[in-house]
Amino acid sequence: xxxxxxxxxxxxxxxxxxxxxxxxxxxxxxxxxxxxxxxxxxxxxxxxxxxxxxxxxxxxxxxxxxxxxxxxxxxxxxxxxxxxxxxxxxxxxxxxxxxxxxxxxxxxxxxxxxxxxxxxxxxxxxxxxxxxxxxxxxxxxxxxxxxxxxxxxxxxxxxxxxxxxxxxx
Numbered sequence: 639x640x641x642x643x644x645x646x647x648x649x650x651x652x653x654x655x656x657x658x659x660x661x662x663x664x665x666x667x668x669x670x671x672x673x674x675x676x677x678x679x680x681x682x683x684x685x686x687x688x689x690x691x692x693x694x695x696x697x698x699x700x701x702x703x704x705x706x707x708x709x710x711x712x713x714x715x716x717x718x719x720x721x722x723x724x725x726x727x728x729x730x731x732x733x734x735x736x737x738x739x740x741x742x743x744x745x746x747x748x749x750x751x752x753x754x755x756x757x758x759x760x761x762x763x764x765x766x767x768x769x770x771x772x773x774x775x776x777x778x779x780x781x782x783x784x785x786x787x788x789x790x791x792x793x794x795x796x797x798x799x800x801x802x803x804x805x806x807x
Contacts, residue, residue, distance in 0.1 A: 644766035651764055652732045653689045659730075663697035663722050664689075667710035670702065671800070672807045697722060705800035707733075707740050708781050708793050715748040728758045735763035736771040740778045747785050 656664060668681025676684075680702035691698045699717050704710045711731075718724065729749055733741045738761050745759045753759055784792035 644768075648732070648734075648764035648766055649685060649688045651762065652685070655730070655732070655762065656689055656691060656694060661694070661696050662724070663699070663718075664691050665699045665701060665714045665717050666691070667701045667704050667714050669705045669804070671705060671804045673804050674807055705804065706793070706796050707737055707777065708744055708784060709797065711741065711744040712748050715745075715752065718749065718752055724752055727754050728760070729753060730760050730762060732762045732764075734767050735765040736767060736769070736774045737777075738763050740774060740781055743778065744781060744785070 655661070666682035666686045668685070670676075670678070670680045672679070680700075682700045682702040686692070686698065686700050699721070701710075701713045701717060704713050714731075718729070729745070729752065731741055731745055741761055742759070745761070746756050749759055750756055780792060780796070783790065784796070
């Protein structure tokens with residue numbers, strides 16, 4: 639929720655994509671993850687404002703109630719399913735590079751039926767986080783278990799953890 643130096647090149651890349659690729663719709667996802675240091679600023683709202691998406695002639699959605707990668711993808715798929723009609727059958731997702739495997743797995747699960755082929759779901763990445771990339775292996779496994787065995791309540795548990803964390807950042 640801060641426009642620090644590593645995040646700007648990623649958002650600039652997303653902005654160039656929006657400008658040049660004939661986009662039909664953009665969905666910005668991400669909650670209020672840094673309530674202490676960025677009160678009232680959601681990840682989705684920050685990205686929407688920075689990319690100036692409202693100046694273009696396409697559908698723009700802001701989903702700011704998601705706090706995990708799983709929620710971002712799931713809620714984006716719900717917006718696509720209920721509010722949009724995919725024109726060219728392609729979905730492009732922008733994410734932090736260490737999360738790309740996780741994003742691909744979740745996108746195939748939640749969005750696979752929205753495209754003709756899973757090859758129509760692509761991921762554009764950039765690297766701005768400084769955490770150990772190996773941490774994402776745990777998240778990949780955790781999310782696979784969460785979507786395979788929803789009755790375990792893993793997604794809800796992770797959401798509660800992230801909400802508590804957001805109060806202190």
